[in-house]
Amino acid sequence: MGVGLTQQVDHSQGVRSLRAGHGELATATNEAREALAIARGTGNPGVTSSALALLAYVLVGIDQHRSRLLLAESLELTDKVGVIAIDEQALVMILVTSATLGERHQVLTLSARALDRGFTAMVRLAICLETIAAVIAPEAPDVAAVLHGHVDQVVPNLMLQHRMHFALRECATAAIEAQLNEGRVTELHEQGASLTTEEAAAYALDAIARAVTGD
Numbered sequence: 001m002g003v004g005l006t007q008q009v010d011h012s013q014g015v016r017s018l019r020a021g022h023g024e025l026a027t028a029t030n031e032a033r034e035a036l037a038i039a040r041g042t043g044n045p046g047v048t049s050s051a052l053a054l055l056a057y058v059l060v061g062i063d064q065h066r067s068r069l070l071l072a073e074s075l076e077l078t079d080k081v082g083v084i085a086i087d088e089q090a091l092v093m094i095l096v097t098s099a100t101l102g103e104r105h106q107v108l109t110l111s112a113r114a115l116d117r118g119f120t121a122m123v124r125l126a127i128c129l130e131t132i133a134a135v136i137a138p139e140a141p142d143v144a145a146v147l148h149g150h151v152d153q154v155v156p157n158l159m160l161q162h163r164m165h166f167a168l169r170e171c172a173t174a175a176i177e178a179q180l181n182e183g184r185v186t187e188l189h190e191q192g193a194s195l196t197t198e199e200a201a202a203y204a205l206d207a208i209a210r211a212v213t214g215d
Contacts, residue, residue, distance in 0.1 A: 025062060032058045049077035050090035057093040060100050061164070071097055075106070088119060092127050096164055099131035105212070107135045112208045115201045125197065126155040127165065132204055134168040136211055137175035143207045145176050145185050149192025150200040 032055040039051035052074035060067040074094060091114055098106045111132050119125040129147045137144035148169070151158055159166045176185060195203060 025058065028058045029055075029062075045077045046081050046087070049074045049081065050087045052077070053090045053093045053097070057097045060097045064101060067097060068101055071101070088121065088124050092124050095128055095131040096162075096168070099134045099168055100164055102135070104135040107131050108208045108212055112205060112212075115205050115208075118201075122197070123155050123158070123161075125201065126151045126158050129200065129204055130158065130165060130168055132208065134172045136207065137172040139214075140207060140211065141176040141179040142184075142188055143203075144172050145180065145188035146192040146195075147200070147204060148172070148176075149189035150195050151192075152189070153193035154197065 032051070036048075036051040036055050039048045042048070052070050056067045056070035056074060059070065071094065074090075078094075091110070095107055095110060095114070098110070111128050114128055119128065129151050133144035133147040133151075159169050180188075192200070
């Protein structure tokens with residue numbers, strides 16, 4: 001398989017993930033399976049890892065067992081080629097899928113590596129921060145609230161872009177509101193909104209370091 005086909009596999013992922021987000025699961029699932037078959041044919045571990053991540057992402061709401069297996073295979077390939085070699089969009093899908101599956105440690109460690117590398121698109125950084133907030137909210141509601149404040153400031157419509165983003169926010173908000181009063185949550189949201197992108201990334205990295213150290 002040539003470079004053109006590899007680019008075709010990568011380019012089509014955004015369309016499929018968008019379809020999954022708007023409820024066209026049957027179409028998204030079929031196309032993601034086709035993309036995986038093509039990716040395996042390229043023999044490129046980075047492309048295959050991305051295609052595995054896509055199918056895991058599409059299936060997580062309907063077949064979590066299968067999604068978990070696909071995600072594990074994707075991460076095994078990611079470990080071999082390094083997170084730097086993985087497409088940003090695929091990395092974001094891995095994070096969202098991991099958070100939806102409740103894989104706290106996985107989200108935190110992958111997010112730390114991704115934040116160290118940096119994101120080229122604001123929305124991808126926002127999704128990364130959203131997944132961190134989702135898995136850390138039960139133990140660090142203040143951190144999650146700050147991250148929510150920043151996400152809402154830089155990408156105000158993120159919750160409308162995908163059903164899984166909304167579900168992650170809903171669960172995290174429940175954990176936050178169970179521990180903090182409304183005034184404190186508002187204050188933390190404002191703190192997050194005032195952060196620059198660089199400050200938000202540094203804040204998240206510091207929170208991850210503390211959370212992982214406490215494990």
